[in-house]
Amino acid sequence: MPETFSRNRAGFGFLRDCFFLAVLLLLSVGPIISILALSFDVSARGEPYQFGFDAWARLFEDAKSLDAAWTSLLLTIRVPLGLAIALVMAWLLVRVQVPGAALFETVFWFAYFLPLLPMVTSWNLLLDGPQGVLNQVIHAFGGPRAFFDMNSYGGIIWAHMTIQTVPILVILILPTMRLIDRSFEDAANLSGAHPLKTLRRVILPLALPAALVGAVASFLKALESFEVEQILGVQARIDVFSTRIYSFITEQPPMLSEAMALSSLFLILLVALASVVHLVQRRLAVPTGAENETHRTVSSYSASSKRIGAFVVGGYLFLTVGLPLIMLAMGSFMKLFGFFDLSQPWTVRHWETVLGSGDVQRSMLSTLGLGLSTAFLATLLFAAIAWTIMHLPERIRGVMAVATWLPWAFPSVVLGAGILQLSLMPGLSVMHGTIVPLILAMMIKEIPIGVHLLNVSMGQTHRETLEAAQLTKASPATIFRRIVLPLNLPALILVFMLVFAATIRDVGTLILIAPPDLQTLSILIFKYASLGEFEAASVLGTLLAILCVLVSLVTHYVATMNRRLR
Amino acid sequence: MFSCIQIVKKFAAGLAIACLPSFALASDWPVNSSPEFEALLEAAKEEGRVIVMGNPNLGDDIAAAFEEDTGLKFQLIPAGRREGPARFQQETAADNASFDIYLHGPANADLRDAGKYLSLGDHLFLPEVTEGSNWRGGALAYVDNTRLYNPVPSRYVAGRILVDSRQVDPSSITNWTDLLRDDLRGKIIAHDPNFPGAGQTLATFLTAKLGAKFVKDLYVGQDVALTGDMRQTTDTIARGEYAVALAPIARHIVKYQAEGFDFIKVISLQDHPGYLVGGASAMTAPSSAPHPYAARVFANWFLSQRAQTIYSNLMSVPSDRVDVVEGAWPKFVEPVEGEDYLDTYAQDWWENDRKVFAAELRKALSE
DSSP, rough: TTTTTOOOOOOOHHHHHHHHHHHHHHHHHHHHHHHHHTTTTTOOSSOOOOBBHHHHHHHHOOHHHHHHHHHHHHHHHHHHHHHHHHHHHHHHIIIOOOTHHHHHHHHHHHHHOHHHHHHHHHHHHHHHHTOOHHHHHHHHOOOOOTOOSSHHHHHHHHIIIIIIHHHHHHHHHHHHHOOOHHHHHHHHHTTTTOHHHHHIIIIHHHHHHHHHHHHHHHHHHHOOOOOOHHTTTTTOOOOOOHHHHHHHHHHSSOOHHHHHHHHHHHHHHHHHHHHHHHHHHHOOOOBOOTTHHHHHHHOOOOOHHHHHHHHHHHHHIIIIIIHHHHHHHHHHSSTTTTTTSSSSSSHHHHHHHHHOHHHHHHHHHHHHHHHHHHHHHHHHHHHHHHHHHHHHHHHHHHHHHHHGGGGGGSSSHHHHHHHHHHSTTTTTTGGGGGSSSHHHHHHHHHHHHHHHHHHHHHSSSSSSHHHHHHHHHHHTTIIIIIIIIIHHHHHHHHHHHHHHHHHHOOOOTTEEEEEEOGGHHHHHHHHHHHHHHHHHHHHHHHHHHHHHHHHHHHHHHHHHHHHHOO | OOHHHHHHHHHHHHHHHHHHHOOOOSSOOOOOOOOHHHHHHHHHHHHOOEEEEOOOGGHHHHHHHHHHSSSEEEEEEEOOTHHHHHHHHHHHHOOOOOEEEESSSSOOOOHHTTTTTTOGGGGGGHHHHHHHHGGGGGEEEEEEETTTSSSOOOOOOEOOOOETTTSSSSGGSSGGGGGOOOOGGGOOEEEEETTTTTHHHHHHHHHHHHHHHHHIIIITTTTTTSSSSSTHHHHHHTTTTTTTEEEHHHHHHHHHTTTTTTEEEEESSSSSOOEEETOEEEOOOTTTTTTHHHHHHHHHHHHHHHHHHHHHHHHOOOBBTTTOOOSOOOOSOOOOOOOOOOTTSHIIIIIIIIHHHHHHHHHHOOO
């Protein structure tokens, strides 16, 4: 479609395209340039910029930083593991259509919305050392005293996989799974292939493009995450790329140049991976079924296969989402977090304290307000950027596609520090202390996934529809508003929810720039947890989880209604 | 007893507080005012509010009391242990602070020397604050020798150790060198000395008093478990996972002892019984504070008996005010009369000695 469908690029339309491309470059390439520039700043604090290589020299002499970078790469092993699980889950939900698939899908959304810190704390209660509840159960049955250890490489990988990697991969793979032509699968099943063989030989190859893109996205996100490593890594002395950068930023005085230099190292890897994603997208296309066919066709898998599938998905979700959530809720009612053996371990005191706190009320309002406003603005902007990119000449489109991935070249803590520096600069300082830097930061952070998903979705819009609209002399803006946006509503909703989720659970990006009126629940949880106030953090985590349930249900409802209407 | 109605009531009350502007009226505070303070308060009322960046626990109690006493709105930016200082330094250096007061540790000397701080010492107008006899040692303590920028109203003793008396006889550990015993190898937990905070303060103190070799023998030789979690030192002793915890946080010990963990014992080592820290009570106001008058009103208020009583109870630490005598802090954090403690919040230590010993420490631990 993009090759043949063209718009009138003269006049105002051309200017508008230039504007959106400039915005994209500003948001994606701008921070990279700032960070590179800061990595070469050798001036003392408060003095004018001075160019030099000191930070880079120190970085290459610093064995800890280089070790940390390697450890980060090692921990990305969770991505292929998570991808394998996600592919099976998505297949069971969409192709096998296990009983309760819609509910399970909502739970995956819900899992992705959940805040990291309280969930990690819950996993600690379950699996950490001799006092871990599951470890005690294993020990009671004759197993070792501490079978699992959360403060380890395995613990970090497990926490990430369950809270982040698998849910987001399932969410990203599901739409592509839905588009796969049912006839391929029916043919395999009618030929007597076992369901697992159908998965391996038919579904996986067809879902590979989306899976690879999702995997690369997860890989990049895996490198930049820091909260989990910050909690679980210290005791096991596991330092990763992002925690090292966090250390530089929070040194007294902050070692910003060193932090930026270390971040820049990652840029090379990111550009290479982003190029791979672009090539994969261009060369591999999913053979899709007719628009309405896929959802209406009855699954050709047997009832017993479906029951087994439901058991697998349900079991997995109970183990990875249900159990820690139960622990989180229990923790919020405990006098001392994790101490079940007190004579009277339960109390509602923490709930009374937290719910009666004006700070928490403000936080809840801030979380909703910031999440919704950021998601709304970001979705519109990303749609406009994706639409603009689609109509560029092939070569420029490739460059732009790679550019959209650049914001993931640095961890969120660096992005936050960079935005703070930017908002303190003369001329821009008027936005400091307002909501603007927060929205800007989250937009930058979510550009890669948002623009990419909308690009893929818009690429599937039927060319004839757009050409017909063009023949009626509709302006590009009208086509965009009346045809492109409605036809891509599912993707827009997906992006909206992903940005919303990212905003309400973010800590690293916002923590340095959130003004007093805009302290989100996640930030508050992080601060309570960092002071060891786990009971209060559990209450806030449970509140956020309830908020996430509501949002997940709304998402599910809107998505279902949309599918029915289509 | 589980009371849903009570929780819902509190929630509704909190929501109302969050949504509505403050209409609180000033109470009888201060008992004795001065014309200068009244003028300051009048100017501050024009600004309307004060924004404080500090410990998340300070929120509601401080807000309610401050708003009641001064009629000014109080807003808190809850600051984490590590990103709080980063934010403070970046905004202050850029002359674009989003807060008026930062309640944390000692402030940076280079920013002070560059004129980036608002002077507070010469704007303390309440008689109960300026009267030296109200303070331990005869005067309010400051980090800076100029006694203008960084007052510290609450100093307490840190550097004690916590022992699980079921595993180790507390009386068998009397000096720091006792921790090098073979039977304690692998049984000690401490805050990570590689990061600013409680862990680094203790390790630097030990480097100063006993040398870098001792610190290395202790942390590396005894295979000390390190944690970045403020509570884990106390928590793991209560669970019996470790026998000894170095420099645990008083607030957490109080919490566990209140729940019946009486086998966890705090002991003071005779050779070097600890050091003084100011916790989160040291105040700094950036010169770019958006509400400078309100910042100075807050400084006066925070140093008063009423505010210090609230702060001490919230944080489980004693105040330097001699009229704040009883509260929710444990005895072991109170400085003992006549004991010679290292004051880690004094300018000479903070800006000079500490840096030398911290460098020695880093070298020793990285070898």
